[in-house]
Amino acid sequence: xxxxxxxxxxxxxxxxxxxxxxxxxxxxxxxxxxxxxxxxxxxxxxxxxxxxxxxxxxxxxxxxxxxxxxxxxxxxxxxxxxxxxxxxxxxxxxxxxxxxxxxxxxxxxxxxxxxxxxxxxxxxxxxxxxxxxxxxxxxxxxxxxxxxxxxxxxxxxxxxxxxxxxxxxxxxxxxxxxxxxxxxxxxxxxxxxxxxxxxxxxxxxxxxxxxxxxxxxxxxxxxxxxxxxxxxxxxxxxxxxxxxxxxxxxxxxxxxxxxxxxxxxxxxxxxxxxxxxxxxxxxxxxxxxxxxxxxxxxxxxxxxxxxxxxxxxxxxxxxxxxxxxxxxxxxxxxxxxxxxxxxxxxxxxxxxxxxxxxxxxxxxxxxxxxxxxxxxxxxxxxxxxxxxxxxxxxxxxxxxxxxxxxxxxxxxxxxxxxxxxxxxxxxxxxxxxxxxxxxxxxxxxxxxxxxxxxxxxxx
Numbered sequence: 001x002x003x004x005x006x007x008x009x010x011x012x013x014x015x016x017x018x019x020x021x022x023x024x025x026x027x028x029x030x031x032x033x034x035x036x037x038x039x040x041x042x043x044x045x046x047x048x049x050x051x052x053x054x055x056x057x058x059x060x061x062x063x064x065x066x067x068x069x070x071x072x073x074x075x076x077x078x079x080x081x082x083x084x085x086x087x088x089x090x091x092x093x094x095x096x097x098x099x100x101x102x103x104x105x106x107x108x109x110x111x112x113x114x115x116x117x118x119x120x121x122x123x124x125x126x127x128x129x130x131x132x133x134x135x136x137x138x139x140x141x142x143x144x145x146x147x148x149x150x151x152x153x154x155x156x157x158x159x160x161x162x163x164x165x166x167x168x169x170x171x172x173x174x175x176x177x178x179x180x181x182x183x184x185x186x187x188x189x190x191x192x193x194x195x196x197x198x199x200x201x202x203x204x205x206x207x208x209x210x211x212x213x214x215x216x217x218x219x220x221x222x223x224x225x226x227x228x229x230x231x232x233x234x235x236x237x238x239x240x241x242x243x244x245x246x247x248x249x250x251x252x253x254x255x256x257x258x259x260x261x262x263x264x265x266x267x268x269x270x271x272x273x274x275x276x277x278x279x280x281x282x283x284x285x286x287x288x289x290x291x292x293x294x295x296x297x298x299x300x301x302x303x304x305x306x307x308x309x310x311x312x313x314x315x316x317x318x319x320x321x322x323x324x325x326x327x328x329x330x331x332x333x334x335x336x337x338x339x340x341x342x343x344x345x346x347x348x349x350x351x352x353x354x355x356x357x358x359x360x361x362x363x364x365x366x367x368x369x370x371x372x373x374x375x376x377x378x379x380x381x382x383x384x385x386x387x388x389x390x391x392x393x394x395x396x397x398x399x400x401x402x403x404x405x406x407x408x409x410x411x412x413x414x415x416x417x418x419x420x421x422x423x424x425x426x427x428x429x430x431x432x433x434x435x436x437x438x439x440x441x442x443x444x445x446x447x448x449x450x451x452x453x454x455x456x457x458x459x
Contacts, residue, residue, distance in 0.1 A: 008164030010305040011086060015317050019298055023325065025166040027294035029157070032173040034286050035180070041283055043184045044198050045276075045348045052195050054132045054276040056139050062122060062260060063143065066115060068252025070107040070151055074158040076245020077103075079304045079384055080237070081162035085223070086308030092237075093223035097159055098230045099237040101217070104155035106233065108148030115144030126260060127267045129275060139195045146203030149210035156213035159224060161301050172212040180205035247389035251380075251396045258404040258428075262421050265408055274418060277358025280348040284341070284359070285367050288333045292374030295326040296381040303385025312448045315382065319440075322378045330371025337367040358418065365422035372429040379436035386447045391439045399432030 008018055044052045077100040084093035119140040123133050157169040180201050187197025217226035266278050299322040306314040337344065338360075345359035380392040407424040 006160075006163075006165040006167055010164060010302050011309045011311050011314070015302075015314065016321055019295075019302065019318070019321050019325065022161075022164060022166055022301070023294045023298040023322075025170045026161070026297055027291050029166065029170040029173050030290035030294055031287055032170070032177045034283075034290050035177050041279065042348055043188050044195060045280075045352075046350060052135055054129070054136075054272050054279060056136075056195060056198060056279075062126060062140070062263075064252070064255075064259065066111060066144075067147070067150065068255070069246075069249035070104075070111065071154055072247075072249020072252050073103060073107065073241060073245035074100075074151075074155045075248040075300065075384060076241040076243065076389070077155060078158040078162050078301060079244045079387065080240045081159060081224075082301050082304030082385075083308035083387075085163055086305035090223040093162075094225070095234055096237050096240070097217070097224050097226055098232060099234045100155050100159060100241070101152070101214070101226055102231040102233050103238065103241070104151040105148060105231075108151035111147040111151070112144050115147065116141050119144065126264050129267055129272060131272060132275065135195045139199045142196060142199030143202060146206040149203065149206040152210040153206065153213050156210070156217055159217060160213070161297065162304070163224060164301070168216055169213065172209045172216070175212065176205040176209035179208055244384055244387060244389040247393035248384055251389075251393040254393070254396050254401040258401045261405060261408055262424070265412060265421055266418065269418070273352070273354040274358050276349060276352070277345070277355045278362055278418070280345050280355060281341075281359040281362035281366070283348065284337050284344050284363065285370065288330065288337055288367060288370050289373065291333055292326045292330045292370070293377060295322040295329070295374065296377040298322055299378050299381030300385045303382045307386055307447070315386070315448075316444075319378065319382045322381065323375055326374035326378050327371050330374040334367045334370035338363045341367070361418060362422050365419055366425050369426040369429070372426060372433060376429050376433035376436060379433065379440050383436065383440055383443060386443060388439075388443045388447070391443060392436055395432055395435035395439060399435050400428045403428045403431060 008022055010018065010022075041056055044056050077096065081093050081096050081100070084090075084096060120133075120137050123136055123140070128136055153169075153172075160166070160169055183201035183204055184198055187193045187201055191197060193200065214226070217224065218228070220226065263278075266275060269275075299318055302318045302322075303315050306312075306318065341360040341363040342356055345356040345363075348359075349355040383389070383392050404424050407427075408421070411424075412420050
């Protein structure tokens with residue numbers, strides 16, 4: 001059938017080419033999604049000043065803290081549907097699709113209400129600078145109005161990835177990304193809406209991508225076909241999704257919480273230039289991370305399908321290939337980001353030499369060793385694909401959040417410089433990656449023994 005052209009057979013044949021065929025469109029999708037926020041930051045930095053730039057750019061860690069729990073649930077949905085497809089459980093996969101979309105809608109509406117009501121209090125808890133907090137509040141309230149679309153797209157794309165389709169989500173984001181850039185320029189330059197304008201452009205583009213992915217699912221054939229009449233929160237499916245997704249989401253919250261602590265410490269310097277420089281660097285780093293993260297998503301889905309089909313030897317190969325590809329990607333892009341840090345930062349803050357200097361100082365500490373984070377995440381993807389999501393959550397609690405909080409409470413108090421904060425990132429990646437590696441070797445033996453006896457637990 002025509003629509004099968006988007007599928008990838010993950011459980012037979014060569015792996016390296018299929019991993020790249022899956023990962024490259026996913027990488028492009030992730031990079032394009034980042035352009036939503038990058039376009040906001042670039043336009044507002046060029047046409048609205050450094051205070052507006054800080055207001056938009058410094059919200060990333062808070063936004064991630066709010067949405068990561070639910071993005072983790074989309075990871076759980078991806079694993080559940082991938083394993084059902086790998087094991088040939090067609091009816092279970094269809095029920096999971098309908099429940100996943102219903103869960104996305106409920107999550108998005110809940111986040112929207114909470115975010116709009118609580119945004120000012122959250123920014124005050126983060127010690128947002130006085131010259132930034134009003135603008136940041138405006139941007140965030142508008143941004144949270146787009147949460148239903150944000151969730152629907154992420155959950156919908158997770159469903160398509162479960163069967164190997166990473167190309168159509170890329171097409172949808174391309175359309176939405178072009179709309180976002182055009183609307184940014186219109187609202188900021190023509191309408192002079194500044195921070196409010198970039199927020200409106202972002203949520204409109206998010207609703208475009210959400211509508212496209214829903215239309216795609218409704219036109220699917222087979223178990224992934226979405227029927228609006230069948231949307232319901234089915235308890236048994238939610239339990240399966242939560243088994244993987246809740247620890248994954250909680251892990252995302254843990255990472256974001258530690259980043260919020262770091263952002264609050266940066267805010268404590270009470271320097272708009274430092275906040276803007278750190279936000280600029282964070283946006284540049286985000287492109288490196290998104291490129292590496294494609295191999296985490298690939299490891300997750302390929303592991304889910306192959307483990308569901310009992311192909312454990314292929315799971316080992318998936319891990320090795322994804323670690324290799326992720327490491328090369330992180331080494332190349334991370335070091336390029338550092339080497340060309342000044343011209344890249346100047347795109348966000350032209351003529352703001354103090355902002356550019358602060359951005360380059362952060363890139364030196366975080367971008368160059370970023371490949372370690374990619375290795376860490378690949379182990380997480382395989383573990384979650386095997387259905388063991390609690391293990392990486394515990395490792396992250398100890399290696400990332402706990403370590404960074406301890407670092408801020410001790411080292412930073414005696415060495416109060418931005419670099420003293422930034423260096424905690426690569427150290428925490430090394431520690432957490434070691435945890436994941438050790439846990440994987442333990443989990444591997446138990447999980448593969450179950451697969452050999454055909455004792456796979458659904459989801």
